[in-house]
Amino acid sequence: MKFSVTRPLLFAIIFSAITAFAQTQPAPKAAAPQAQPQQQPQSSVPKAPQAAEKKPDRAAAYYHFALGHMYEELVDQNGRSEYANKAIEEYRLAIQSDPSSEFLNSHLAELYARTGRIRDAVNEAQDILKRDPNNLEAHRLLGRIYLRSLGDMQSNQQGREVLKLAIEQYEALARLEPDNPDNHQLLGRLYILNKDNSKAESEFKTALKIDPTSEDGVTNLAYLYNEMGDTKKATDTLTAVPEANRTSKINSALGYTYEQQKDYKKAIAAYREAVKQDKENLDAMRGLAQNLANDGQTDAALQQYLTIQSADPQDANSALRISEIYRKQGKFDLAMQNLKKAQSLVQDSLEVSYNEAIILEATGKYDDAAVVLQKLIAKSASPDGNYSRVRGPTALCSWSGSATCIAKRAAHCWRWKRSARWWIWAARKQAAAIRKSLTRTANRNSGPMPSV
Numbered sequence: 001m002k003f004s005v006t007r008p009l010l011f012a013i014i015f016s017a018i019t020a021f022a023q024t025q026p027a028p029k030a031a032a033p034q035a036q037p038q039q040q041p042q043s044s045v046p047k048a049p050q051a052a053e054k055k056p057d058r059a060a061a062y063y064h065f066a067l068g069h070m071y072e073e074l075v076d077q078n079g080r081s082e083y084a085n086k087a088i089e090e091y092r093l094a095i096q097s098d099p100s101s102e103f104l105n106s107h108l109a110e111l112y113a114r115t116g117r118i119r120d121a122v123n124e125a126q127d128i129l130k131r132d133p134n135n136l137e138a139h140r141l142l143g144r145i146y147l148r149s150l151g152d153m154q155s156n157q158q159g160r161e162v163l164k165l166a167i168e169q170y171e172a173l174a175r176l177e178p179d180n181p182d183n184h185q186l187l188g189r190l191y192i193l194n195k196d197n198s199k200a201e202s203e204f205k206t207a208l209k210i211d212p213t214s215e216d217g218v219t220n221l222a223y224l225y226n227e228m229g230d231t232k233k234a235t236d237t238l239t240a241v242p243e244a245n246r247t248s249k250i251n252s253a254l255g256y257t258y259e260q261q262k263d264y265k266k267a268i269a270a271y272r273e274a275v276k277q278d279k280e281n282l283d284a285m286r287g288l289a290q291n292l293a294n295d296g297q298t299d300a301a302l303q304q305y306l307t308i309q310s311a312d313p314q315d316a317n318s319a320l321r322i323s324e325i326y327r328k329q330g331k332f333d334l335a336m337q338n339l340k341k342a343q344s345l346v347q348d349s350l351e352v353s354y355n356e357a358i359i360l361e362a363t364g365k366y367d368d369a370a371v372v373l374q375k376l377i378a379k380s381a382s383p384d385g386n387y388s389r390v391r392g393p394t395a396l397c398s399w400s401g402s403a404t405c406i407a408k409r410a411a412h413c414w415r416w417k418r419s420a421r422w423w424i425w426a427a428r429k430q431a432a433a434i435r436k437s438l439t440r441t442a443n444r445n446s447g448p449m450p451s452v
Helices: 007-024 058-078 081-097 102-114 118-131 136-150 156-176 181-193 197-210 215-227 231-239 248-260 264-277 282-294 298-311 316-328 332-345 350-362 366-379 403-410 416-430 432-442
Strands: none
Touching: 058 081, 118 136, 136 156, 136 181, 156 181, 181 197, 181 215, 197 215, 215 231, 215 248, 231 248, 248 264, 248 282, 264 282, 282 298, 282 316, 298 316, 316 332, 316 350, 332 350, 350 366
16 A cells, blocks of 8 residues: 555654653653651551552554544545554554543444444444443434434334434433434434324424524424324414525425315415425425326426426336326327336336226227236235225225236226226235325425434
8 A cells, every 4th residue: 555645644643642742741850959868667567569550641542543543534535444444443542542532432433333333333332321421422423323224124123123222312412412403303303203293392392492493493393293184283383484584495395284285276386486496406396296286287297297307317206197197198108108217217116007007908908907917916915815805995896806816807897997996906005004105205295304
């Protein structure tokens, strides 16, 4: 490795460490006249040897910390693991020289987290909290680690355990830094995930008391009220902000709230204002497009979705909505083209397959539609083959029997379209929880609830 750039820095660090070390040594005292020692009577009891208490060697600690920091910067520049290992070694040597330094211990824990050694980071931070329960940096680090881990959990039980750990850390941060609104905002979002709405409301209100102009405080509180089904409180919270002070984010949240009230014209007006304020706010553009479609303004909705697709070619939802509009307009080639685009972006989507079957049926390709339905039903088949307990919002078909049988007979029955949709509804019901989350995010997320 090349040290041509870092050697002068290294020499400077060593010189600084030596200088600091020299400054920490006591200055020699001036020689005093020697007095004649007086004879002391020797005691018959021998004195116990006094163990010299080891003092922190801060010069050595600084030296090793500086070297570790240099290696850490090389990790950022080159991404090579050997530099990370050397940085860790130097930080450990620094801690050996000054074991009581919580700064050094916290820095080592941070490096563990940055380099993916999460278990070591957690252990180091927990050790710090055992010595100093009020250490802010250790609480912050553990809080961040647990937040990142929430999305990686393989089971609901694991997720609940990690959520509880994250809440504990941010409760500590809110207690130690009561005037920091960010701590209360994050804690409130975690309470929402934990379905503890009363505590979430309290935290958001506390954050707003600390910073009444916070758009996060306003939008988070409005989001909570919407989740609780109290859209009036959500509207009152958002409209309490004077129009001149409403940001794009606040107007987006207001549009989302009006949408929940099915007041699509007001939703359109709020989303238009949000887009006007921030032309790169794709969430507001998606909300505007969705509400234009809800209000029956199909052409305007199509233009809006095309604009979104141009700005974000990876947006599968826009491709799907464009396909639906073209299908309703009878432009089946364009509808299928956009549907295939959505299919390439989102694998195994029930909604994409459902729309594909409708387009195939509309163009008279009944056999192909039946094949699509067979595959779709197979993905969501009941283990015991019993679908009789599934009930839709309307009795679309009175058939009974296995899903496979329904799919095979679909192409030959005049009622196939209705029966197919019955079983599609059954399949979609099984994924309702996932679809609810995805739809809120992709279709009309106004952004009042940033990701934790």
